[in-house]
């Protein structure tokens with residue numbers, strides 16, 4: 001597979017996918033961002049390509065365009081690209097990397113003859129580290145030709161291609177949010193609580209990461225029901241009330257999150273959720289008066 005790839009939007013995702021595809025034999029063509037400085041930095045990170053600080057018709061030299069700009073800009077960028085190339089888009093493939101959006105957002109390019117698709121890696125890409133793509137699910141969607149190419153690219157990158165229907169993409173993406181942002185913020189909340197109890201950030205992080213890692217290992221090995229521990233599955237309702245009373249000394253979001261997550265845990269994991277929820281509501285309704 002040695003096609004030429006243009007990358008429009010070379011931030012966290014564009015740079016990592018571009019670099020990996022270059023290592024796997026793809027030829028990297030134009031790399032487009034919003035300024036020449038960021039485009040040059042992206043080319044350095046990718047290890048190939050020609051930098052461009054704005055959308056240019058040189059993108060049309062590529063067989064495939066990876067569009068990795070923020071979700072909110074994809075429609076406008078697609079519109080601009082369609083205007084720049086017109087019928088020259090015929091036969092080319094354009095893939096965006098958004099999880100929540102379907103390939104319908106690329107309609108202007110489709111209308112001028114491009115095959116359009118979405119290729120979303122279900123992985124978190126930070127500014128400071130390139131994540132591993134081995135075993136990562138790629139949520140795909142698109143025209144048959146775009147879908148075929150996206151499938152091949154996902155496999156080449158070591159990922160697992162899964163087709164996600166347009167109407168289900170927002171929910172699919174929200175699921176990723178639970179595993180990434182929500183896990184992160186729940187751990188950060190725990191760290192802050194321990195710091196108020198006298199731990200250093202380093203001690204608190206170490207303590208909770210050990211707990212979280214074991215919980216994830218238990219989930220992987222035995223499933224969520226068996227991995228569920230803590231006062232609720234034991235029926236220690238007084239302990240739950242004590243937690244809530246302690247959390248009242250913190251900003252209100254802590255207790256709100258605790259309540260919402262405890263309800264969700266019971267809904268998803270308790271053997272008889274309705275019965276347990278009734279019991280839980282009595283404790284939550286007591287508004288953590290116990291000390």
Ligand SMILES: NC(=O)c1ccc[n+]([C@@H]2O[C@H](COP(=O)([O-])OP(=O)(O)OC[C@H]3O[C@@H](n4cnc5c(N)ncnc54)[C@H](OP(=O)(O)O)[C@@H]3O)[C@@H](O)[C@H]2O)c1
Pocket residue numbers: 008009010011012013014032033034035038039055068069070071073077097098099120121122123124125126
């Ligand atoms: N980050 C993740 O964990 C992750 C994971 C999976 C999928 N995604 C998806 O991947 C896409 C990109 O996300 P990201 O996190 O890589 O974003 P990002 O790091 O903010 O990078 C966005 C890139 O797009 C460029 N850009 C913004 N507006 C543009 C425009 N109008 N024309 C051309 N280039 C433009 C930016 O240029 P400058 O460099 O000049 O600012 C930057 O290079 C999004 O659809 C996101 O949902 C993200």
